[in-house]
Amino acid sequence: MLVVHSVWSSDGRVRVWAEDATLPATVGGSGRPPKRPRPHPFSASTVTLRKIVSAGAEGELGLLLPSSARGPFAAPELVRPEAGKVTAPRLLPWTVSTMDLTPAEAVPALADGVAETVGGSWRWLAAVARFGTSLVDRGQVLPGLVGAEARWMPQVVGADADHSAALLRAMPAVVRAELPEGRAKAEVYDEVLLALTDAVARGRVGPYDGGGWLRALTVEDAHVDGDLTALEGALRAWHESAAPPVGPLRTCFRLVLPEDEDPDWRVEFSLQATEDPSLAVSAGDVWRGSGSAKLLARHAEHPAEVLLAGLGRASRVYPELDAALRVTAPDSLRTDPEGAYRFLRQSANALTLAGFGVQLPAALQRGTSLGLKLKAGSATEPGAGAVVSGGMGLDQILSYRWELAVGDSELTADEIKELAAAKAPLVRLRGQWVELDNARLRRALEFLEQNGEGEMTARDVLQADSALAAIGLDIPVTDVVADGWLGDVLTGKMAERLTPVSTPDGFGATLRPYQERGLAWLSFLSRLGLGACLADDMGLGKTVQLLALIAAEGSRPNLLVCPMSVVGNWQREAARFTPSLRVYVHHGAGRVAGEELADAVSEADLVITTYGVVAREPAALADLGWHRVVLDEAQNIKNSASKQARAVRSVPAAHRVALTGTPVENRLAELWSVMEFANPGLLGPASAFRTKFAVPIERDKDPAVTAALRRRTQPFVLRRVKTDKAIISDLPDKIEMKEVCQLTAEQGSLYQAVVTDMMDRIAASEGMERRGLVLATLSRLKQVCNHPAHLLKDGSRMPGRSGKLARLEEILEVALSEGDRALCFTQFAEFGEMLRAHLTARFERPVLFLHGGVTKSQRDAMVERFQSDDGPPIFVLSLKAGGVGLNLTAASHVVHVDRWWNPAVEDQATDRAFRIGQRRNVQVRKFVCAGTVEDRIDEMIERKKALAELVVGTGEDWLTELSTDALREMFELSPNAVGEAA
Structure with missing residues (x-):
């Protein structure tokens, strides 16, 4: 695990460093404070930092950090216990490796974020960057001078002044931890806001052709030469008279x-x-x-x-x-x-x-300027059955021709001559006003003369706009057309080319209509050598569709990479649906290597392994000549820079398939990572994807960019949801409801005591310490809402002390009386054990409990026992251990006793019961204690789902960004929270 931090440097740069939890946990030492900075023992290397932040230069920085004589204290996110007795922290000097970003480099990096866990300093700088961007968006900036440098000056008045003051108060200490000590918070804050706001504004204006102060406002070099006394006076007078209007x-x-x-x-x-x-x-x-x-x-x-x-x-x-x-x-x-x-x-x-x-004018805003249209096609178009490996797919060679166009319409030779002779920069053409930049027109004509026609790959056709940008040609691509399969991909008519695929004799299932279409789609892309992302909802049968493809196609060998928890499930499903397939599992301490592995693979149709094994043996697996590589639960590679993501991408294959119910959980970078595996290069480099797609969609909700990304990915992503009756009409309904519980008097008293104690400590803390205290407060309050004994950990009695437990007992009593079974999820393993013991005694029935410490064989036995006709009626599960890879359709009730606050994770857990094979309605209850922090956070959950639905939120870190007053309001206990005594 990495935690990313940011420091504002005295040289006006954002310097990024990270703590690495994989490094040794202690430093050792004599117990005496060091006289000079020592290397920080957990500082990530510049090689690691380069994978986190692609921009910037490598560097090293001295910091003053909270420490003991044994070493620096770890970030709260690392949860790394100190060895021995923990003493009061002292500020001691340490050196860390950094990536040094200019403000212009920092603004997009802060807006886009990183895949790793971020510390409070990164989040704070991102908040300041958002504030600066908002000021620019609303015109609350003026050009000015700071010393001998031209700067865009933020104009902070009215409500903005209150927000600015809150940001100043919230500044984490690590932001100004650069040695030497002594810089005031206000001084550093003013520098940060000015620099980031200036970078945003500077990026919005085009370069000025003249010189002096005006040019220095638009280019990277902000220095202004000469005597600036008169200019300073003029600017001061102008600012006083031309300040941005803030009246009504x-x-x-x-x-x-x-x-x-x-x-x-x-x-x-x-x-x-x-x-x-x-x-x-x-x-x-x-x-x-x-x-x-x-x-x-x-x-x-x-x-x-x-x-x-x-x-x-x-x-x-x-x-x-x-x-x-x-x-x-x-x-x-x-x-x-x-x-x-x-x-x-x-x-x-x-x-x-x-x-x-x-x-x-909307016509000019829609981009009616000149552009280029690309036409591509193959000399011959083979039939579907004639497609061969290497002859089709993204590497297929196509002929192309570029044409000058306005919108989707290419121009005739006479129209091009007319435009070339025009003098005005705005001309009417075919009834439309066209923005005519003579220099750009000249560059476009030169490009057509040199590159007007030729040959390129299908991948290059799909990336035509990125290719022009790469060579510095600032002419938009207004349309791309092609014939054959590529034309169907570009126009969304690929479904018309799908032909039914028959499952082989002996296949152990009858595919539903939507599964037959999924099989045909997978088969079509496989014949073309194109990768696929099958993103059906959990429970719609991704496993059976993939097994049907392998069985029908007959090509081998196929490598399936999956989490360890579902290896056994794949073995059972393969034996059930495709008993003729030869399946080999490459996993465990006794797995073979070298020639033995090669021999085993040569005898197998399907080889099952885990992400961990691939990460440890990428070279050995890459040399085995796979026909197809399949990733199950492909969200495991959502961090594209992770070791396992790089490892699976390095394994070559003629065809690649990603299986996932959640192609996007929180950020579009996750979609890029999945698509980079399935069709390498389709979405361009990660940095270009962030600039071109992720930032405009995530930050600006740009509908045009969203549509463009959907067009590019839609042919390769098949997404079906089980709630769509057109997809599957015989799956029972999932009935979701909130169960609002009230605290007992004991819970209310404990809750208030935790808030009072922790808020005083939070108010007196800063930086990493404050962040850790906020997260600790949230955890304690959730424990109080579960049960007093969960917080106190004193082994005291369970009955009659918790509103949640009382409601859970009521629900389970009704369910058991009707012969139903239930799954109970909690994020706390210790509370799961408490529930298991209590519910076993309360209902005098066996209760299963699955948590992270359960072995694979024990897990499989639990699942088999619960699914059996006479199995235990209640299954308590730790949310992380039981959230994926399990088929628990014997349950018709799902209860989330406490909340993870991640919609994707909670839905995955629910889908253990709501999946194919379920014959009854599934009732899903999510517990929330009224008038508590649970009640106030609950409304956040629906908003967290928006990003995934847009193109195809994790955790609670956002709380640490709130002011102390906002936290107090979030945590405080409402008068209606405590129920009446029985």
């Missing part, structure tokens, strides 16, 4: 397309309510004092004066506005195409950054 009304500008034969464009003026942007009134109505203008009078006493003052301020950043201000009641500015283009590409951006509202 703001001035807005709208660029209007020419009407009919009128050659002139217009920039119309209006007033807009700051708090309600939908309330906007044209300048003409303002001057006339019409009814709509009177609405604005509720916000400001004299709207006309506000408008005129706003136009005066705007003229400082949009000088052409002076021409319109020569009349008494200006309502618009008429301009020519060149002026409209300058407004579109220069003035609109400057006005937005200065806090004014700007509206641009």
Whole structure:
């Protein structure tokens, strides 16, 4: 496990370092404080850091960190106990390896995040970056000078000032831990906010062709030469008069397309309510004092004066506005195409950054500028049965031709000549206004002359836009068309080419219609040499579809990689559905190697192994000539930089299949990792994917980018959900409900005591210590909600002391009386054992308990016993140990006694019962204690599901970012939380 931290350096960089839990747990030492910095014993190497953060330069940094004489204290996330007696922490010097990011490099890295666990310093810097981005988005910045450097200055007023103060208070100590000691929090905070805000704004403006201060605002080198005294004075006066408007009304500008034969464009003026942007009134109505203008009078006493003052301020950043201000009641500015283009590409951006509202024509915003259209095709199109390995798939060689286009329409030779001869930057073509950059047009024509036609692979066709960006050609790809199978992939008509696949004699199941379609889809992609991600919901039969593919195809050998917990399940399912397949399990301490392994593989149709084995033996497995590599529970490689993810990607095969019910749990980087395994290179490099897709979708919810990603991945991802009756009509319903429990008086007293004690400690702490205390508080409060004995760990009696336990007993009593069986999930293994003992005595029935310490053979025996006709009616499971790889359809009740707060994990656990083979309705109950932190966090769960549903949240770390007042509100006990005594 890695925990990633960030430090703000005095040289204006974000310096990233990480603690590595795999390194030795103690340092040793004489017990005397070191006189000079020593290497931090848990500091991740620069090689490891490079995998976490691809940007930046390698470095080394001296830090003052909480320590004992034995060594630095570990981050709370590592949960690494100190050896011996723990003494009070001292700040001692240590050196760590770092990746040093400029603000421009840090902003996208902080927005995108990393796959590893992050410390409070990283989250805090990410919060400051989000705040700076918000200021830029709302125009709350002004260009200025800091010493001899041009900077975009954040303008923090009103509610922003309160948010800024909260960020200052929340700064973790490690952010300013750089040696030497002594920098004030406020000083460091001001530097961080200025640097990150400046980086965001600088990235939004294009380079200025001139020189001096204006150019220094748009390029990486912010230094300004010469005597700056006069400039400083002018800027100071300008800032005082042209500060971003923060009053109730703001001035807005709208660029209007020419009407009919009128050659002139217009920039119309209006007033807009700051708090309600939908309330906007044209300048003409303002001057006339019409009814709509009177609405604005509720916000400001004299709207006309506000408008005129706003136009005066705007003229400082949009000088052409002076021409319109020569009349008494200006309502618009008429301009020519060149002026409209300058407004579109220069003035609109400057006005937005200065806090004014700007509206641009939708036609120009939709990107009706010139682009390139790619047409690709094969000389001959073989039939489906003629597809051979190496002749098709992503490596198939296709002929191509590039054409100049507007939107989806390619231009004729005459139209290209007309555009080449045009002088205006905005021209009307085929009824559309087209943005014409003569320099870009010239580059496009040069590209067509040199690369107009030729041959490329199908993979290159799918990545055409990325290829142009890689060579520095800033011309968008407006459309890609192809014939044959690639055309079907690009147009979403692949289903029309699917032909039914017959399962072989002796196959032990009759596939449902949707499973037959899944088999045909897998077979089609297999013949083309294209990888697949079968992302059906748990319980829809991914296993049986994959086994049917292997049996029907007859190609071998196939390598199946899965978690250790489901190795036995795959063995049983293969024996049940495909008894003729020769299955070999490569796992365990006694597994063979070398020639023995090669011989065993040569005799097998299906080889089953685990992620751990592949991570330890990648080279040995890579040399065995696999026809197909399959990943079960492919979310195990969601961290693309992990050792096991790199290992499975290194094993070559003609066909690759990823099986997962959750292709995206929390971040789109997980989807990239799965697709990089299935079809290497399809989504480009990870860094490019973050910039092109992940950030616009996750941060901005950009629908166009979301659609583009869906188009690129949809042909290779088959996603079906069991709640869709069109997919499967004979699966029983899953009925989910919340069970709101009340605390007993004892629980209420303990809960309040924990809050009082821990909030005082949290208020007096900072940095890593504060983060650890917040997480510890949450854990203790959840234990109180479960049962007083869970918190106290005193072995005291169970009955009558917990509202949750009382409700659980009621539910189980009814279920058992009706002959039903139940699964009870808890995230705490110790509480699971307490439940097992109590429920066994309470109902005088055997109760099973599965946790992480149970061996594979014991686990298999438990599952078989529970599934048997006379098996125990209650199965208590630790959520992590029992959340995947189990088929427990004997249960028709699922109870989540306490919550993991991760929708994907909870749904996976529920799906142990709600899957194929289930013949009854499944009732799912999720316990929540009213008026507690459980009640307040519950509303977060549905929001956590949004990302996965968008394109195809883990944990509780977000709590540590809250202010102390917000935490107190989150943790406090509501008056209605405690129930009445019986």
